[in-house]
Amino acid sequence: MSTTPDAPAVSLNNVAITFGAKGSGYTAVRTIDLTVRPMEFVAIVGPTGCGKSTLLNASAGLLKPSDGKVEIFGAPLQGLNGRAGYLFQQDALMPWKTALQNVAVALEPKGVGRTEADAKAREWLRRVGLAAFVDRYPHMLSGGQRKRVALAQMLIRDPEILLMDEPFGPLDAQTRQIMGNLLLDLWAANRKAVLFVTHDLEEAIALADRVVVMSAGPAARIIGDFPVTLARPRDIAELRVEPEFHHIHKEIWASLRTEVQKAYAQGEGGTA
Amino acid sequence: MKRLKLLGLQIAVGLVFLLLWHVLTAYPILAPVKQTQFFFSNPVDVLARVWKEFASGEIWRHLWITLVETILAFVFGAAGGILFGFLFARREVLAAVFDPYIKAANALPRVVLAPIFALWFGLGIWSKVALGFTLVFFIVFFNVYQGVREVSPVVLSNARMLGMNERQLLRHVYWPAALTWMFSSLHTSVGFALVGAVVGEYLGSSAGLGYKIHEAESVFDVTGVFAGMVILSIFVIIIDALVTMIENRLLVWRPAPSTTGQV
Numbered sequence: 001m002s003t004t005p006d007a008p009a010v011s012l013n014n015v016a017i018t019f020g021a022k023g024s025g026y027t028a029v030r031t032i033d034l035t036v037r038p039m040e041f042v043a044i045v046g047p048t049g050c051g052k053s054t055l056l057n058a059s060a061g062l063l064k065p066s067d068g069k070v071e072i073f074g075a076p077l078q079g080l081n082g083r084a085g086y087l088f089q090q091d092a093l094m095p096w097k098t099a100l101q102n103v104a105v106a107l108e109p110k111g112v113g114r115t116e117a118d119a120k121a122r123e124w125l126r127r128v129g130l131a132a133f134v135d136r137y138p139h140m141l142s143g144g145q146r147k148r149v150a151l152a153q154m155l156i157r158d159p160e161i162l163l164m165d166e167p168f169g170p171l172d173a174q175t176r177q178i179m180g181n182l183l184l185d186l187w188a189a190n191r192k193a194v195l196f197v198t199h200d201l202e203e204a205i206a207l208a209d210r211v212v213v214m215s216a217g218p219a220a221r222i223i224g225d226f227p228v229t230l231a232r233p234r235d236i237a238e239l240r241v242e243p244e245f246h247h248i249h250k251e252i253w254a255s256l257r258t259e260v261q262k263a264y265a266q267g268e269g270g271t272a
Numbered sequence: 273m274k275r276l277k278l279l280g281l282q283i284a285v286g287l288v289f290l291l292l293w294h295v296l297t298a299y300p301i302l303a304p305v306k307q308t309q310f311f312f313s314n315p316v317d318v319l320a321r322v323w324k325e326f327a328s329g330e331i332w333r334h335l336w337i338t339l340v341e342t343i344l345a346f347v348f349g350a351a352g353g354i355l356f357g358f359l360f361a362r363r364e365v366l367a368a369v370f371d372p373y374i375k376a377a378n379a380l381p382r383v384v385l386a387p388i389f390a391l392w393f394g395l396g397i398w399s400k401v402a403l404g405f406t407l408v409f410f411i412v413f414f415n416v417y418q419g420v421r422e423v424s425p426v427v428l429s430n431a432r433m434l435g436m437n438e439r440q441l442l443r444h445v446y447w448p449a450a451l452t453w454m455f456s457s458l459h460t461s462v463g464f465a466l467v468g469a470v471v472g473e474y475l476g477s478s479a480g481l482g483y484k485i486h487e488a489e490s491v492f493d494v495t496g497v498f499a500g501m502v503i504l505s506i507f508v509i510i511i512d513a514l515v516t517m518i519e520n521r522l523l524v525w526r527p528a529p530s531t532t533g534q535v
Binding site for chain 2: 060062080081082084085086088090091092093094095096097098105106108109110137138139150153157
């Protein structure tokens with residue numbers, strides 16, 4: 001629940017992000033208007049290098065937009081976004097800490113005591129299915145298990161906004177489905193505003209309430225915004241064979257396809 | 273079984289070497305025995321001398337002094353290196369300003385400093401500690417500096433998104449990262465601490481392994497020199513094994529390093 005009920009959790013107004021000198025630099029995204037309401041799950045899809053992650057970093061406060069406004073629950077974002085949790089695509093766990101320590105340390109900035117933090121971290125690791133792995137170091141865990149730890153690390157702080165940057169990208173197809181279902185279960189139990197970046201349209205439809213499509217970079221814009229009306233709770237594996245899923249997929253893919261082809265035509269030039 | 277075989281081969285190499293040395297110096301093959309023994313001594317004599325040194329208890333005092341010098345040089349060098357490595361990595365201006373001086377100081381062969389240190393700190397242990405310090409400091413400094421600067425940006429961003437302040441980042445991210453790099457250079461830096469101690473003793477002192485070797489050398493006692501070297505080698509192997517033990521304890525979180533070929 002937000003403090004200002006009417007305000008969107010995340011609101012990007014006419015945002016542009018340029019790397020390098022203004023005017024001569026590389027413009028990743030421009031004229032972006034995007035809102036995520038509290039408890040809403042929004043997925044951003046777009047071809048490689050369209051600046052999806054850039055938008056996420058701007059919402060997190062890791063990146064300052066060159067133009068436009070970023071507002072979090074109605075207040076302009078200054079510095080890092082303290083109300084958001086961030087799930088990175090790459091491994092972001094501290095390799096010198098065990099799973100338990102990695103999750104428990106997330107409570108330290110909130111001033112939670114050591115014993116209480118440990119107990120809560122154990123509980124969260126159990127929820128993500130890692131009760132038997134609390135004392136493992138990240139290198140002893142599989143890619144999927146590390147993502148589970150990262151998920152627990154993010155959620156234990158109970159952030160109001162979840163920012164996810166292709167979090168399941170490096171995982172194999174089956175693990176992705178399992179992680180997707182886990183995410184949906186956890187989210188259903190305690191709904192947050194979610195901004196989920198992916199290049200996988202099927203994943204986006206299966207998870208989100210709304211799918212936002214971006215054009216190919218540079219200077220990428222939002223070219224489509226599609227509601228996903230599939231009923232919840234959803235099971236990702238079963239969802240994919242439903243006719244409605246295919247209908248939505250077809251509709252979104254029609255607008256995404258030309259952009260993906262454009263991105264391919266540009267070769268490997270674009271970078272995220 | 274495989275380890276046993278390896279150990280057997282390792283011992284065999286040593287035995288072949290000793291045998292060759294013995295045969296060439298105990299029999300007039302290359303030159304008269306007296307002549308070869310003057311230059312190369314003889315393994316039996318050397319081992320007998322090593323035994324005598326330990327049995328008479330004479331060597332313990334020297335070993336102790338060298339050990340103390342090594343440890344002090346390492347502790348001070350590592351502490352200084354960590355402190356300045358951290359400071360320079362977190363304050364880019366300092367690093368930029370001091371860069372040429374650090375490079376110049378590090379390029380200086382440390383041996384030329386030994387007489388100066390002897391002048392400043394006397395012939396006791398502190399001139400040797402100072403020499404070892406100058407060697408250890410730069411190794412640890414460069415490693416910590418590198419380690420702090422090359423902390424994974426993703427790990428860092430993640431920690432910041434978790435809400436960590438500068439102090440918490442230091443404790444949970446920068447410090448462990450720097451320690452990793454320091455430990456990766458632990459064998460080298462402990463080795464250099466010992467080099468500093470022994471070279472310092474060699475150039476001017478009244479005790480320590482370096483002094484023992486120098487003393488034997490000055491009277492052309494080749495057996496004594498070799499005996500000193502053997503004792504020094506044993507000393508180094510023991511210290512290195514201790515370092516490995518400490519390293520394994522402190523870096524449990526790291527992927528298992530390959531242990532093949534380590535004694």
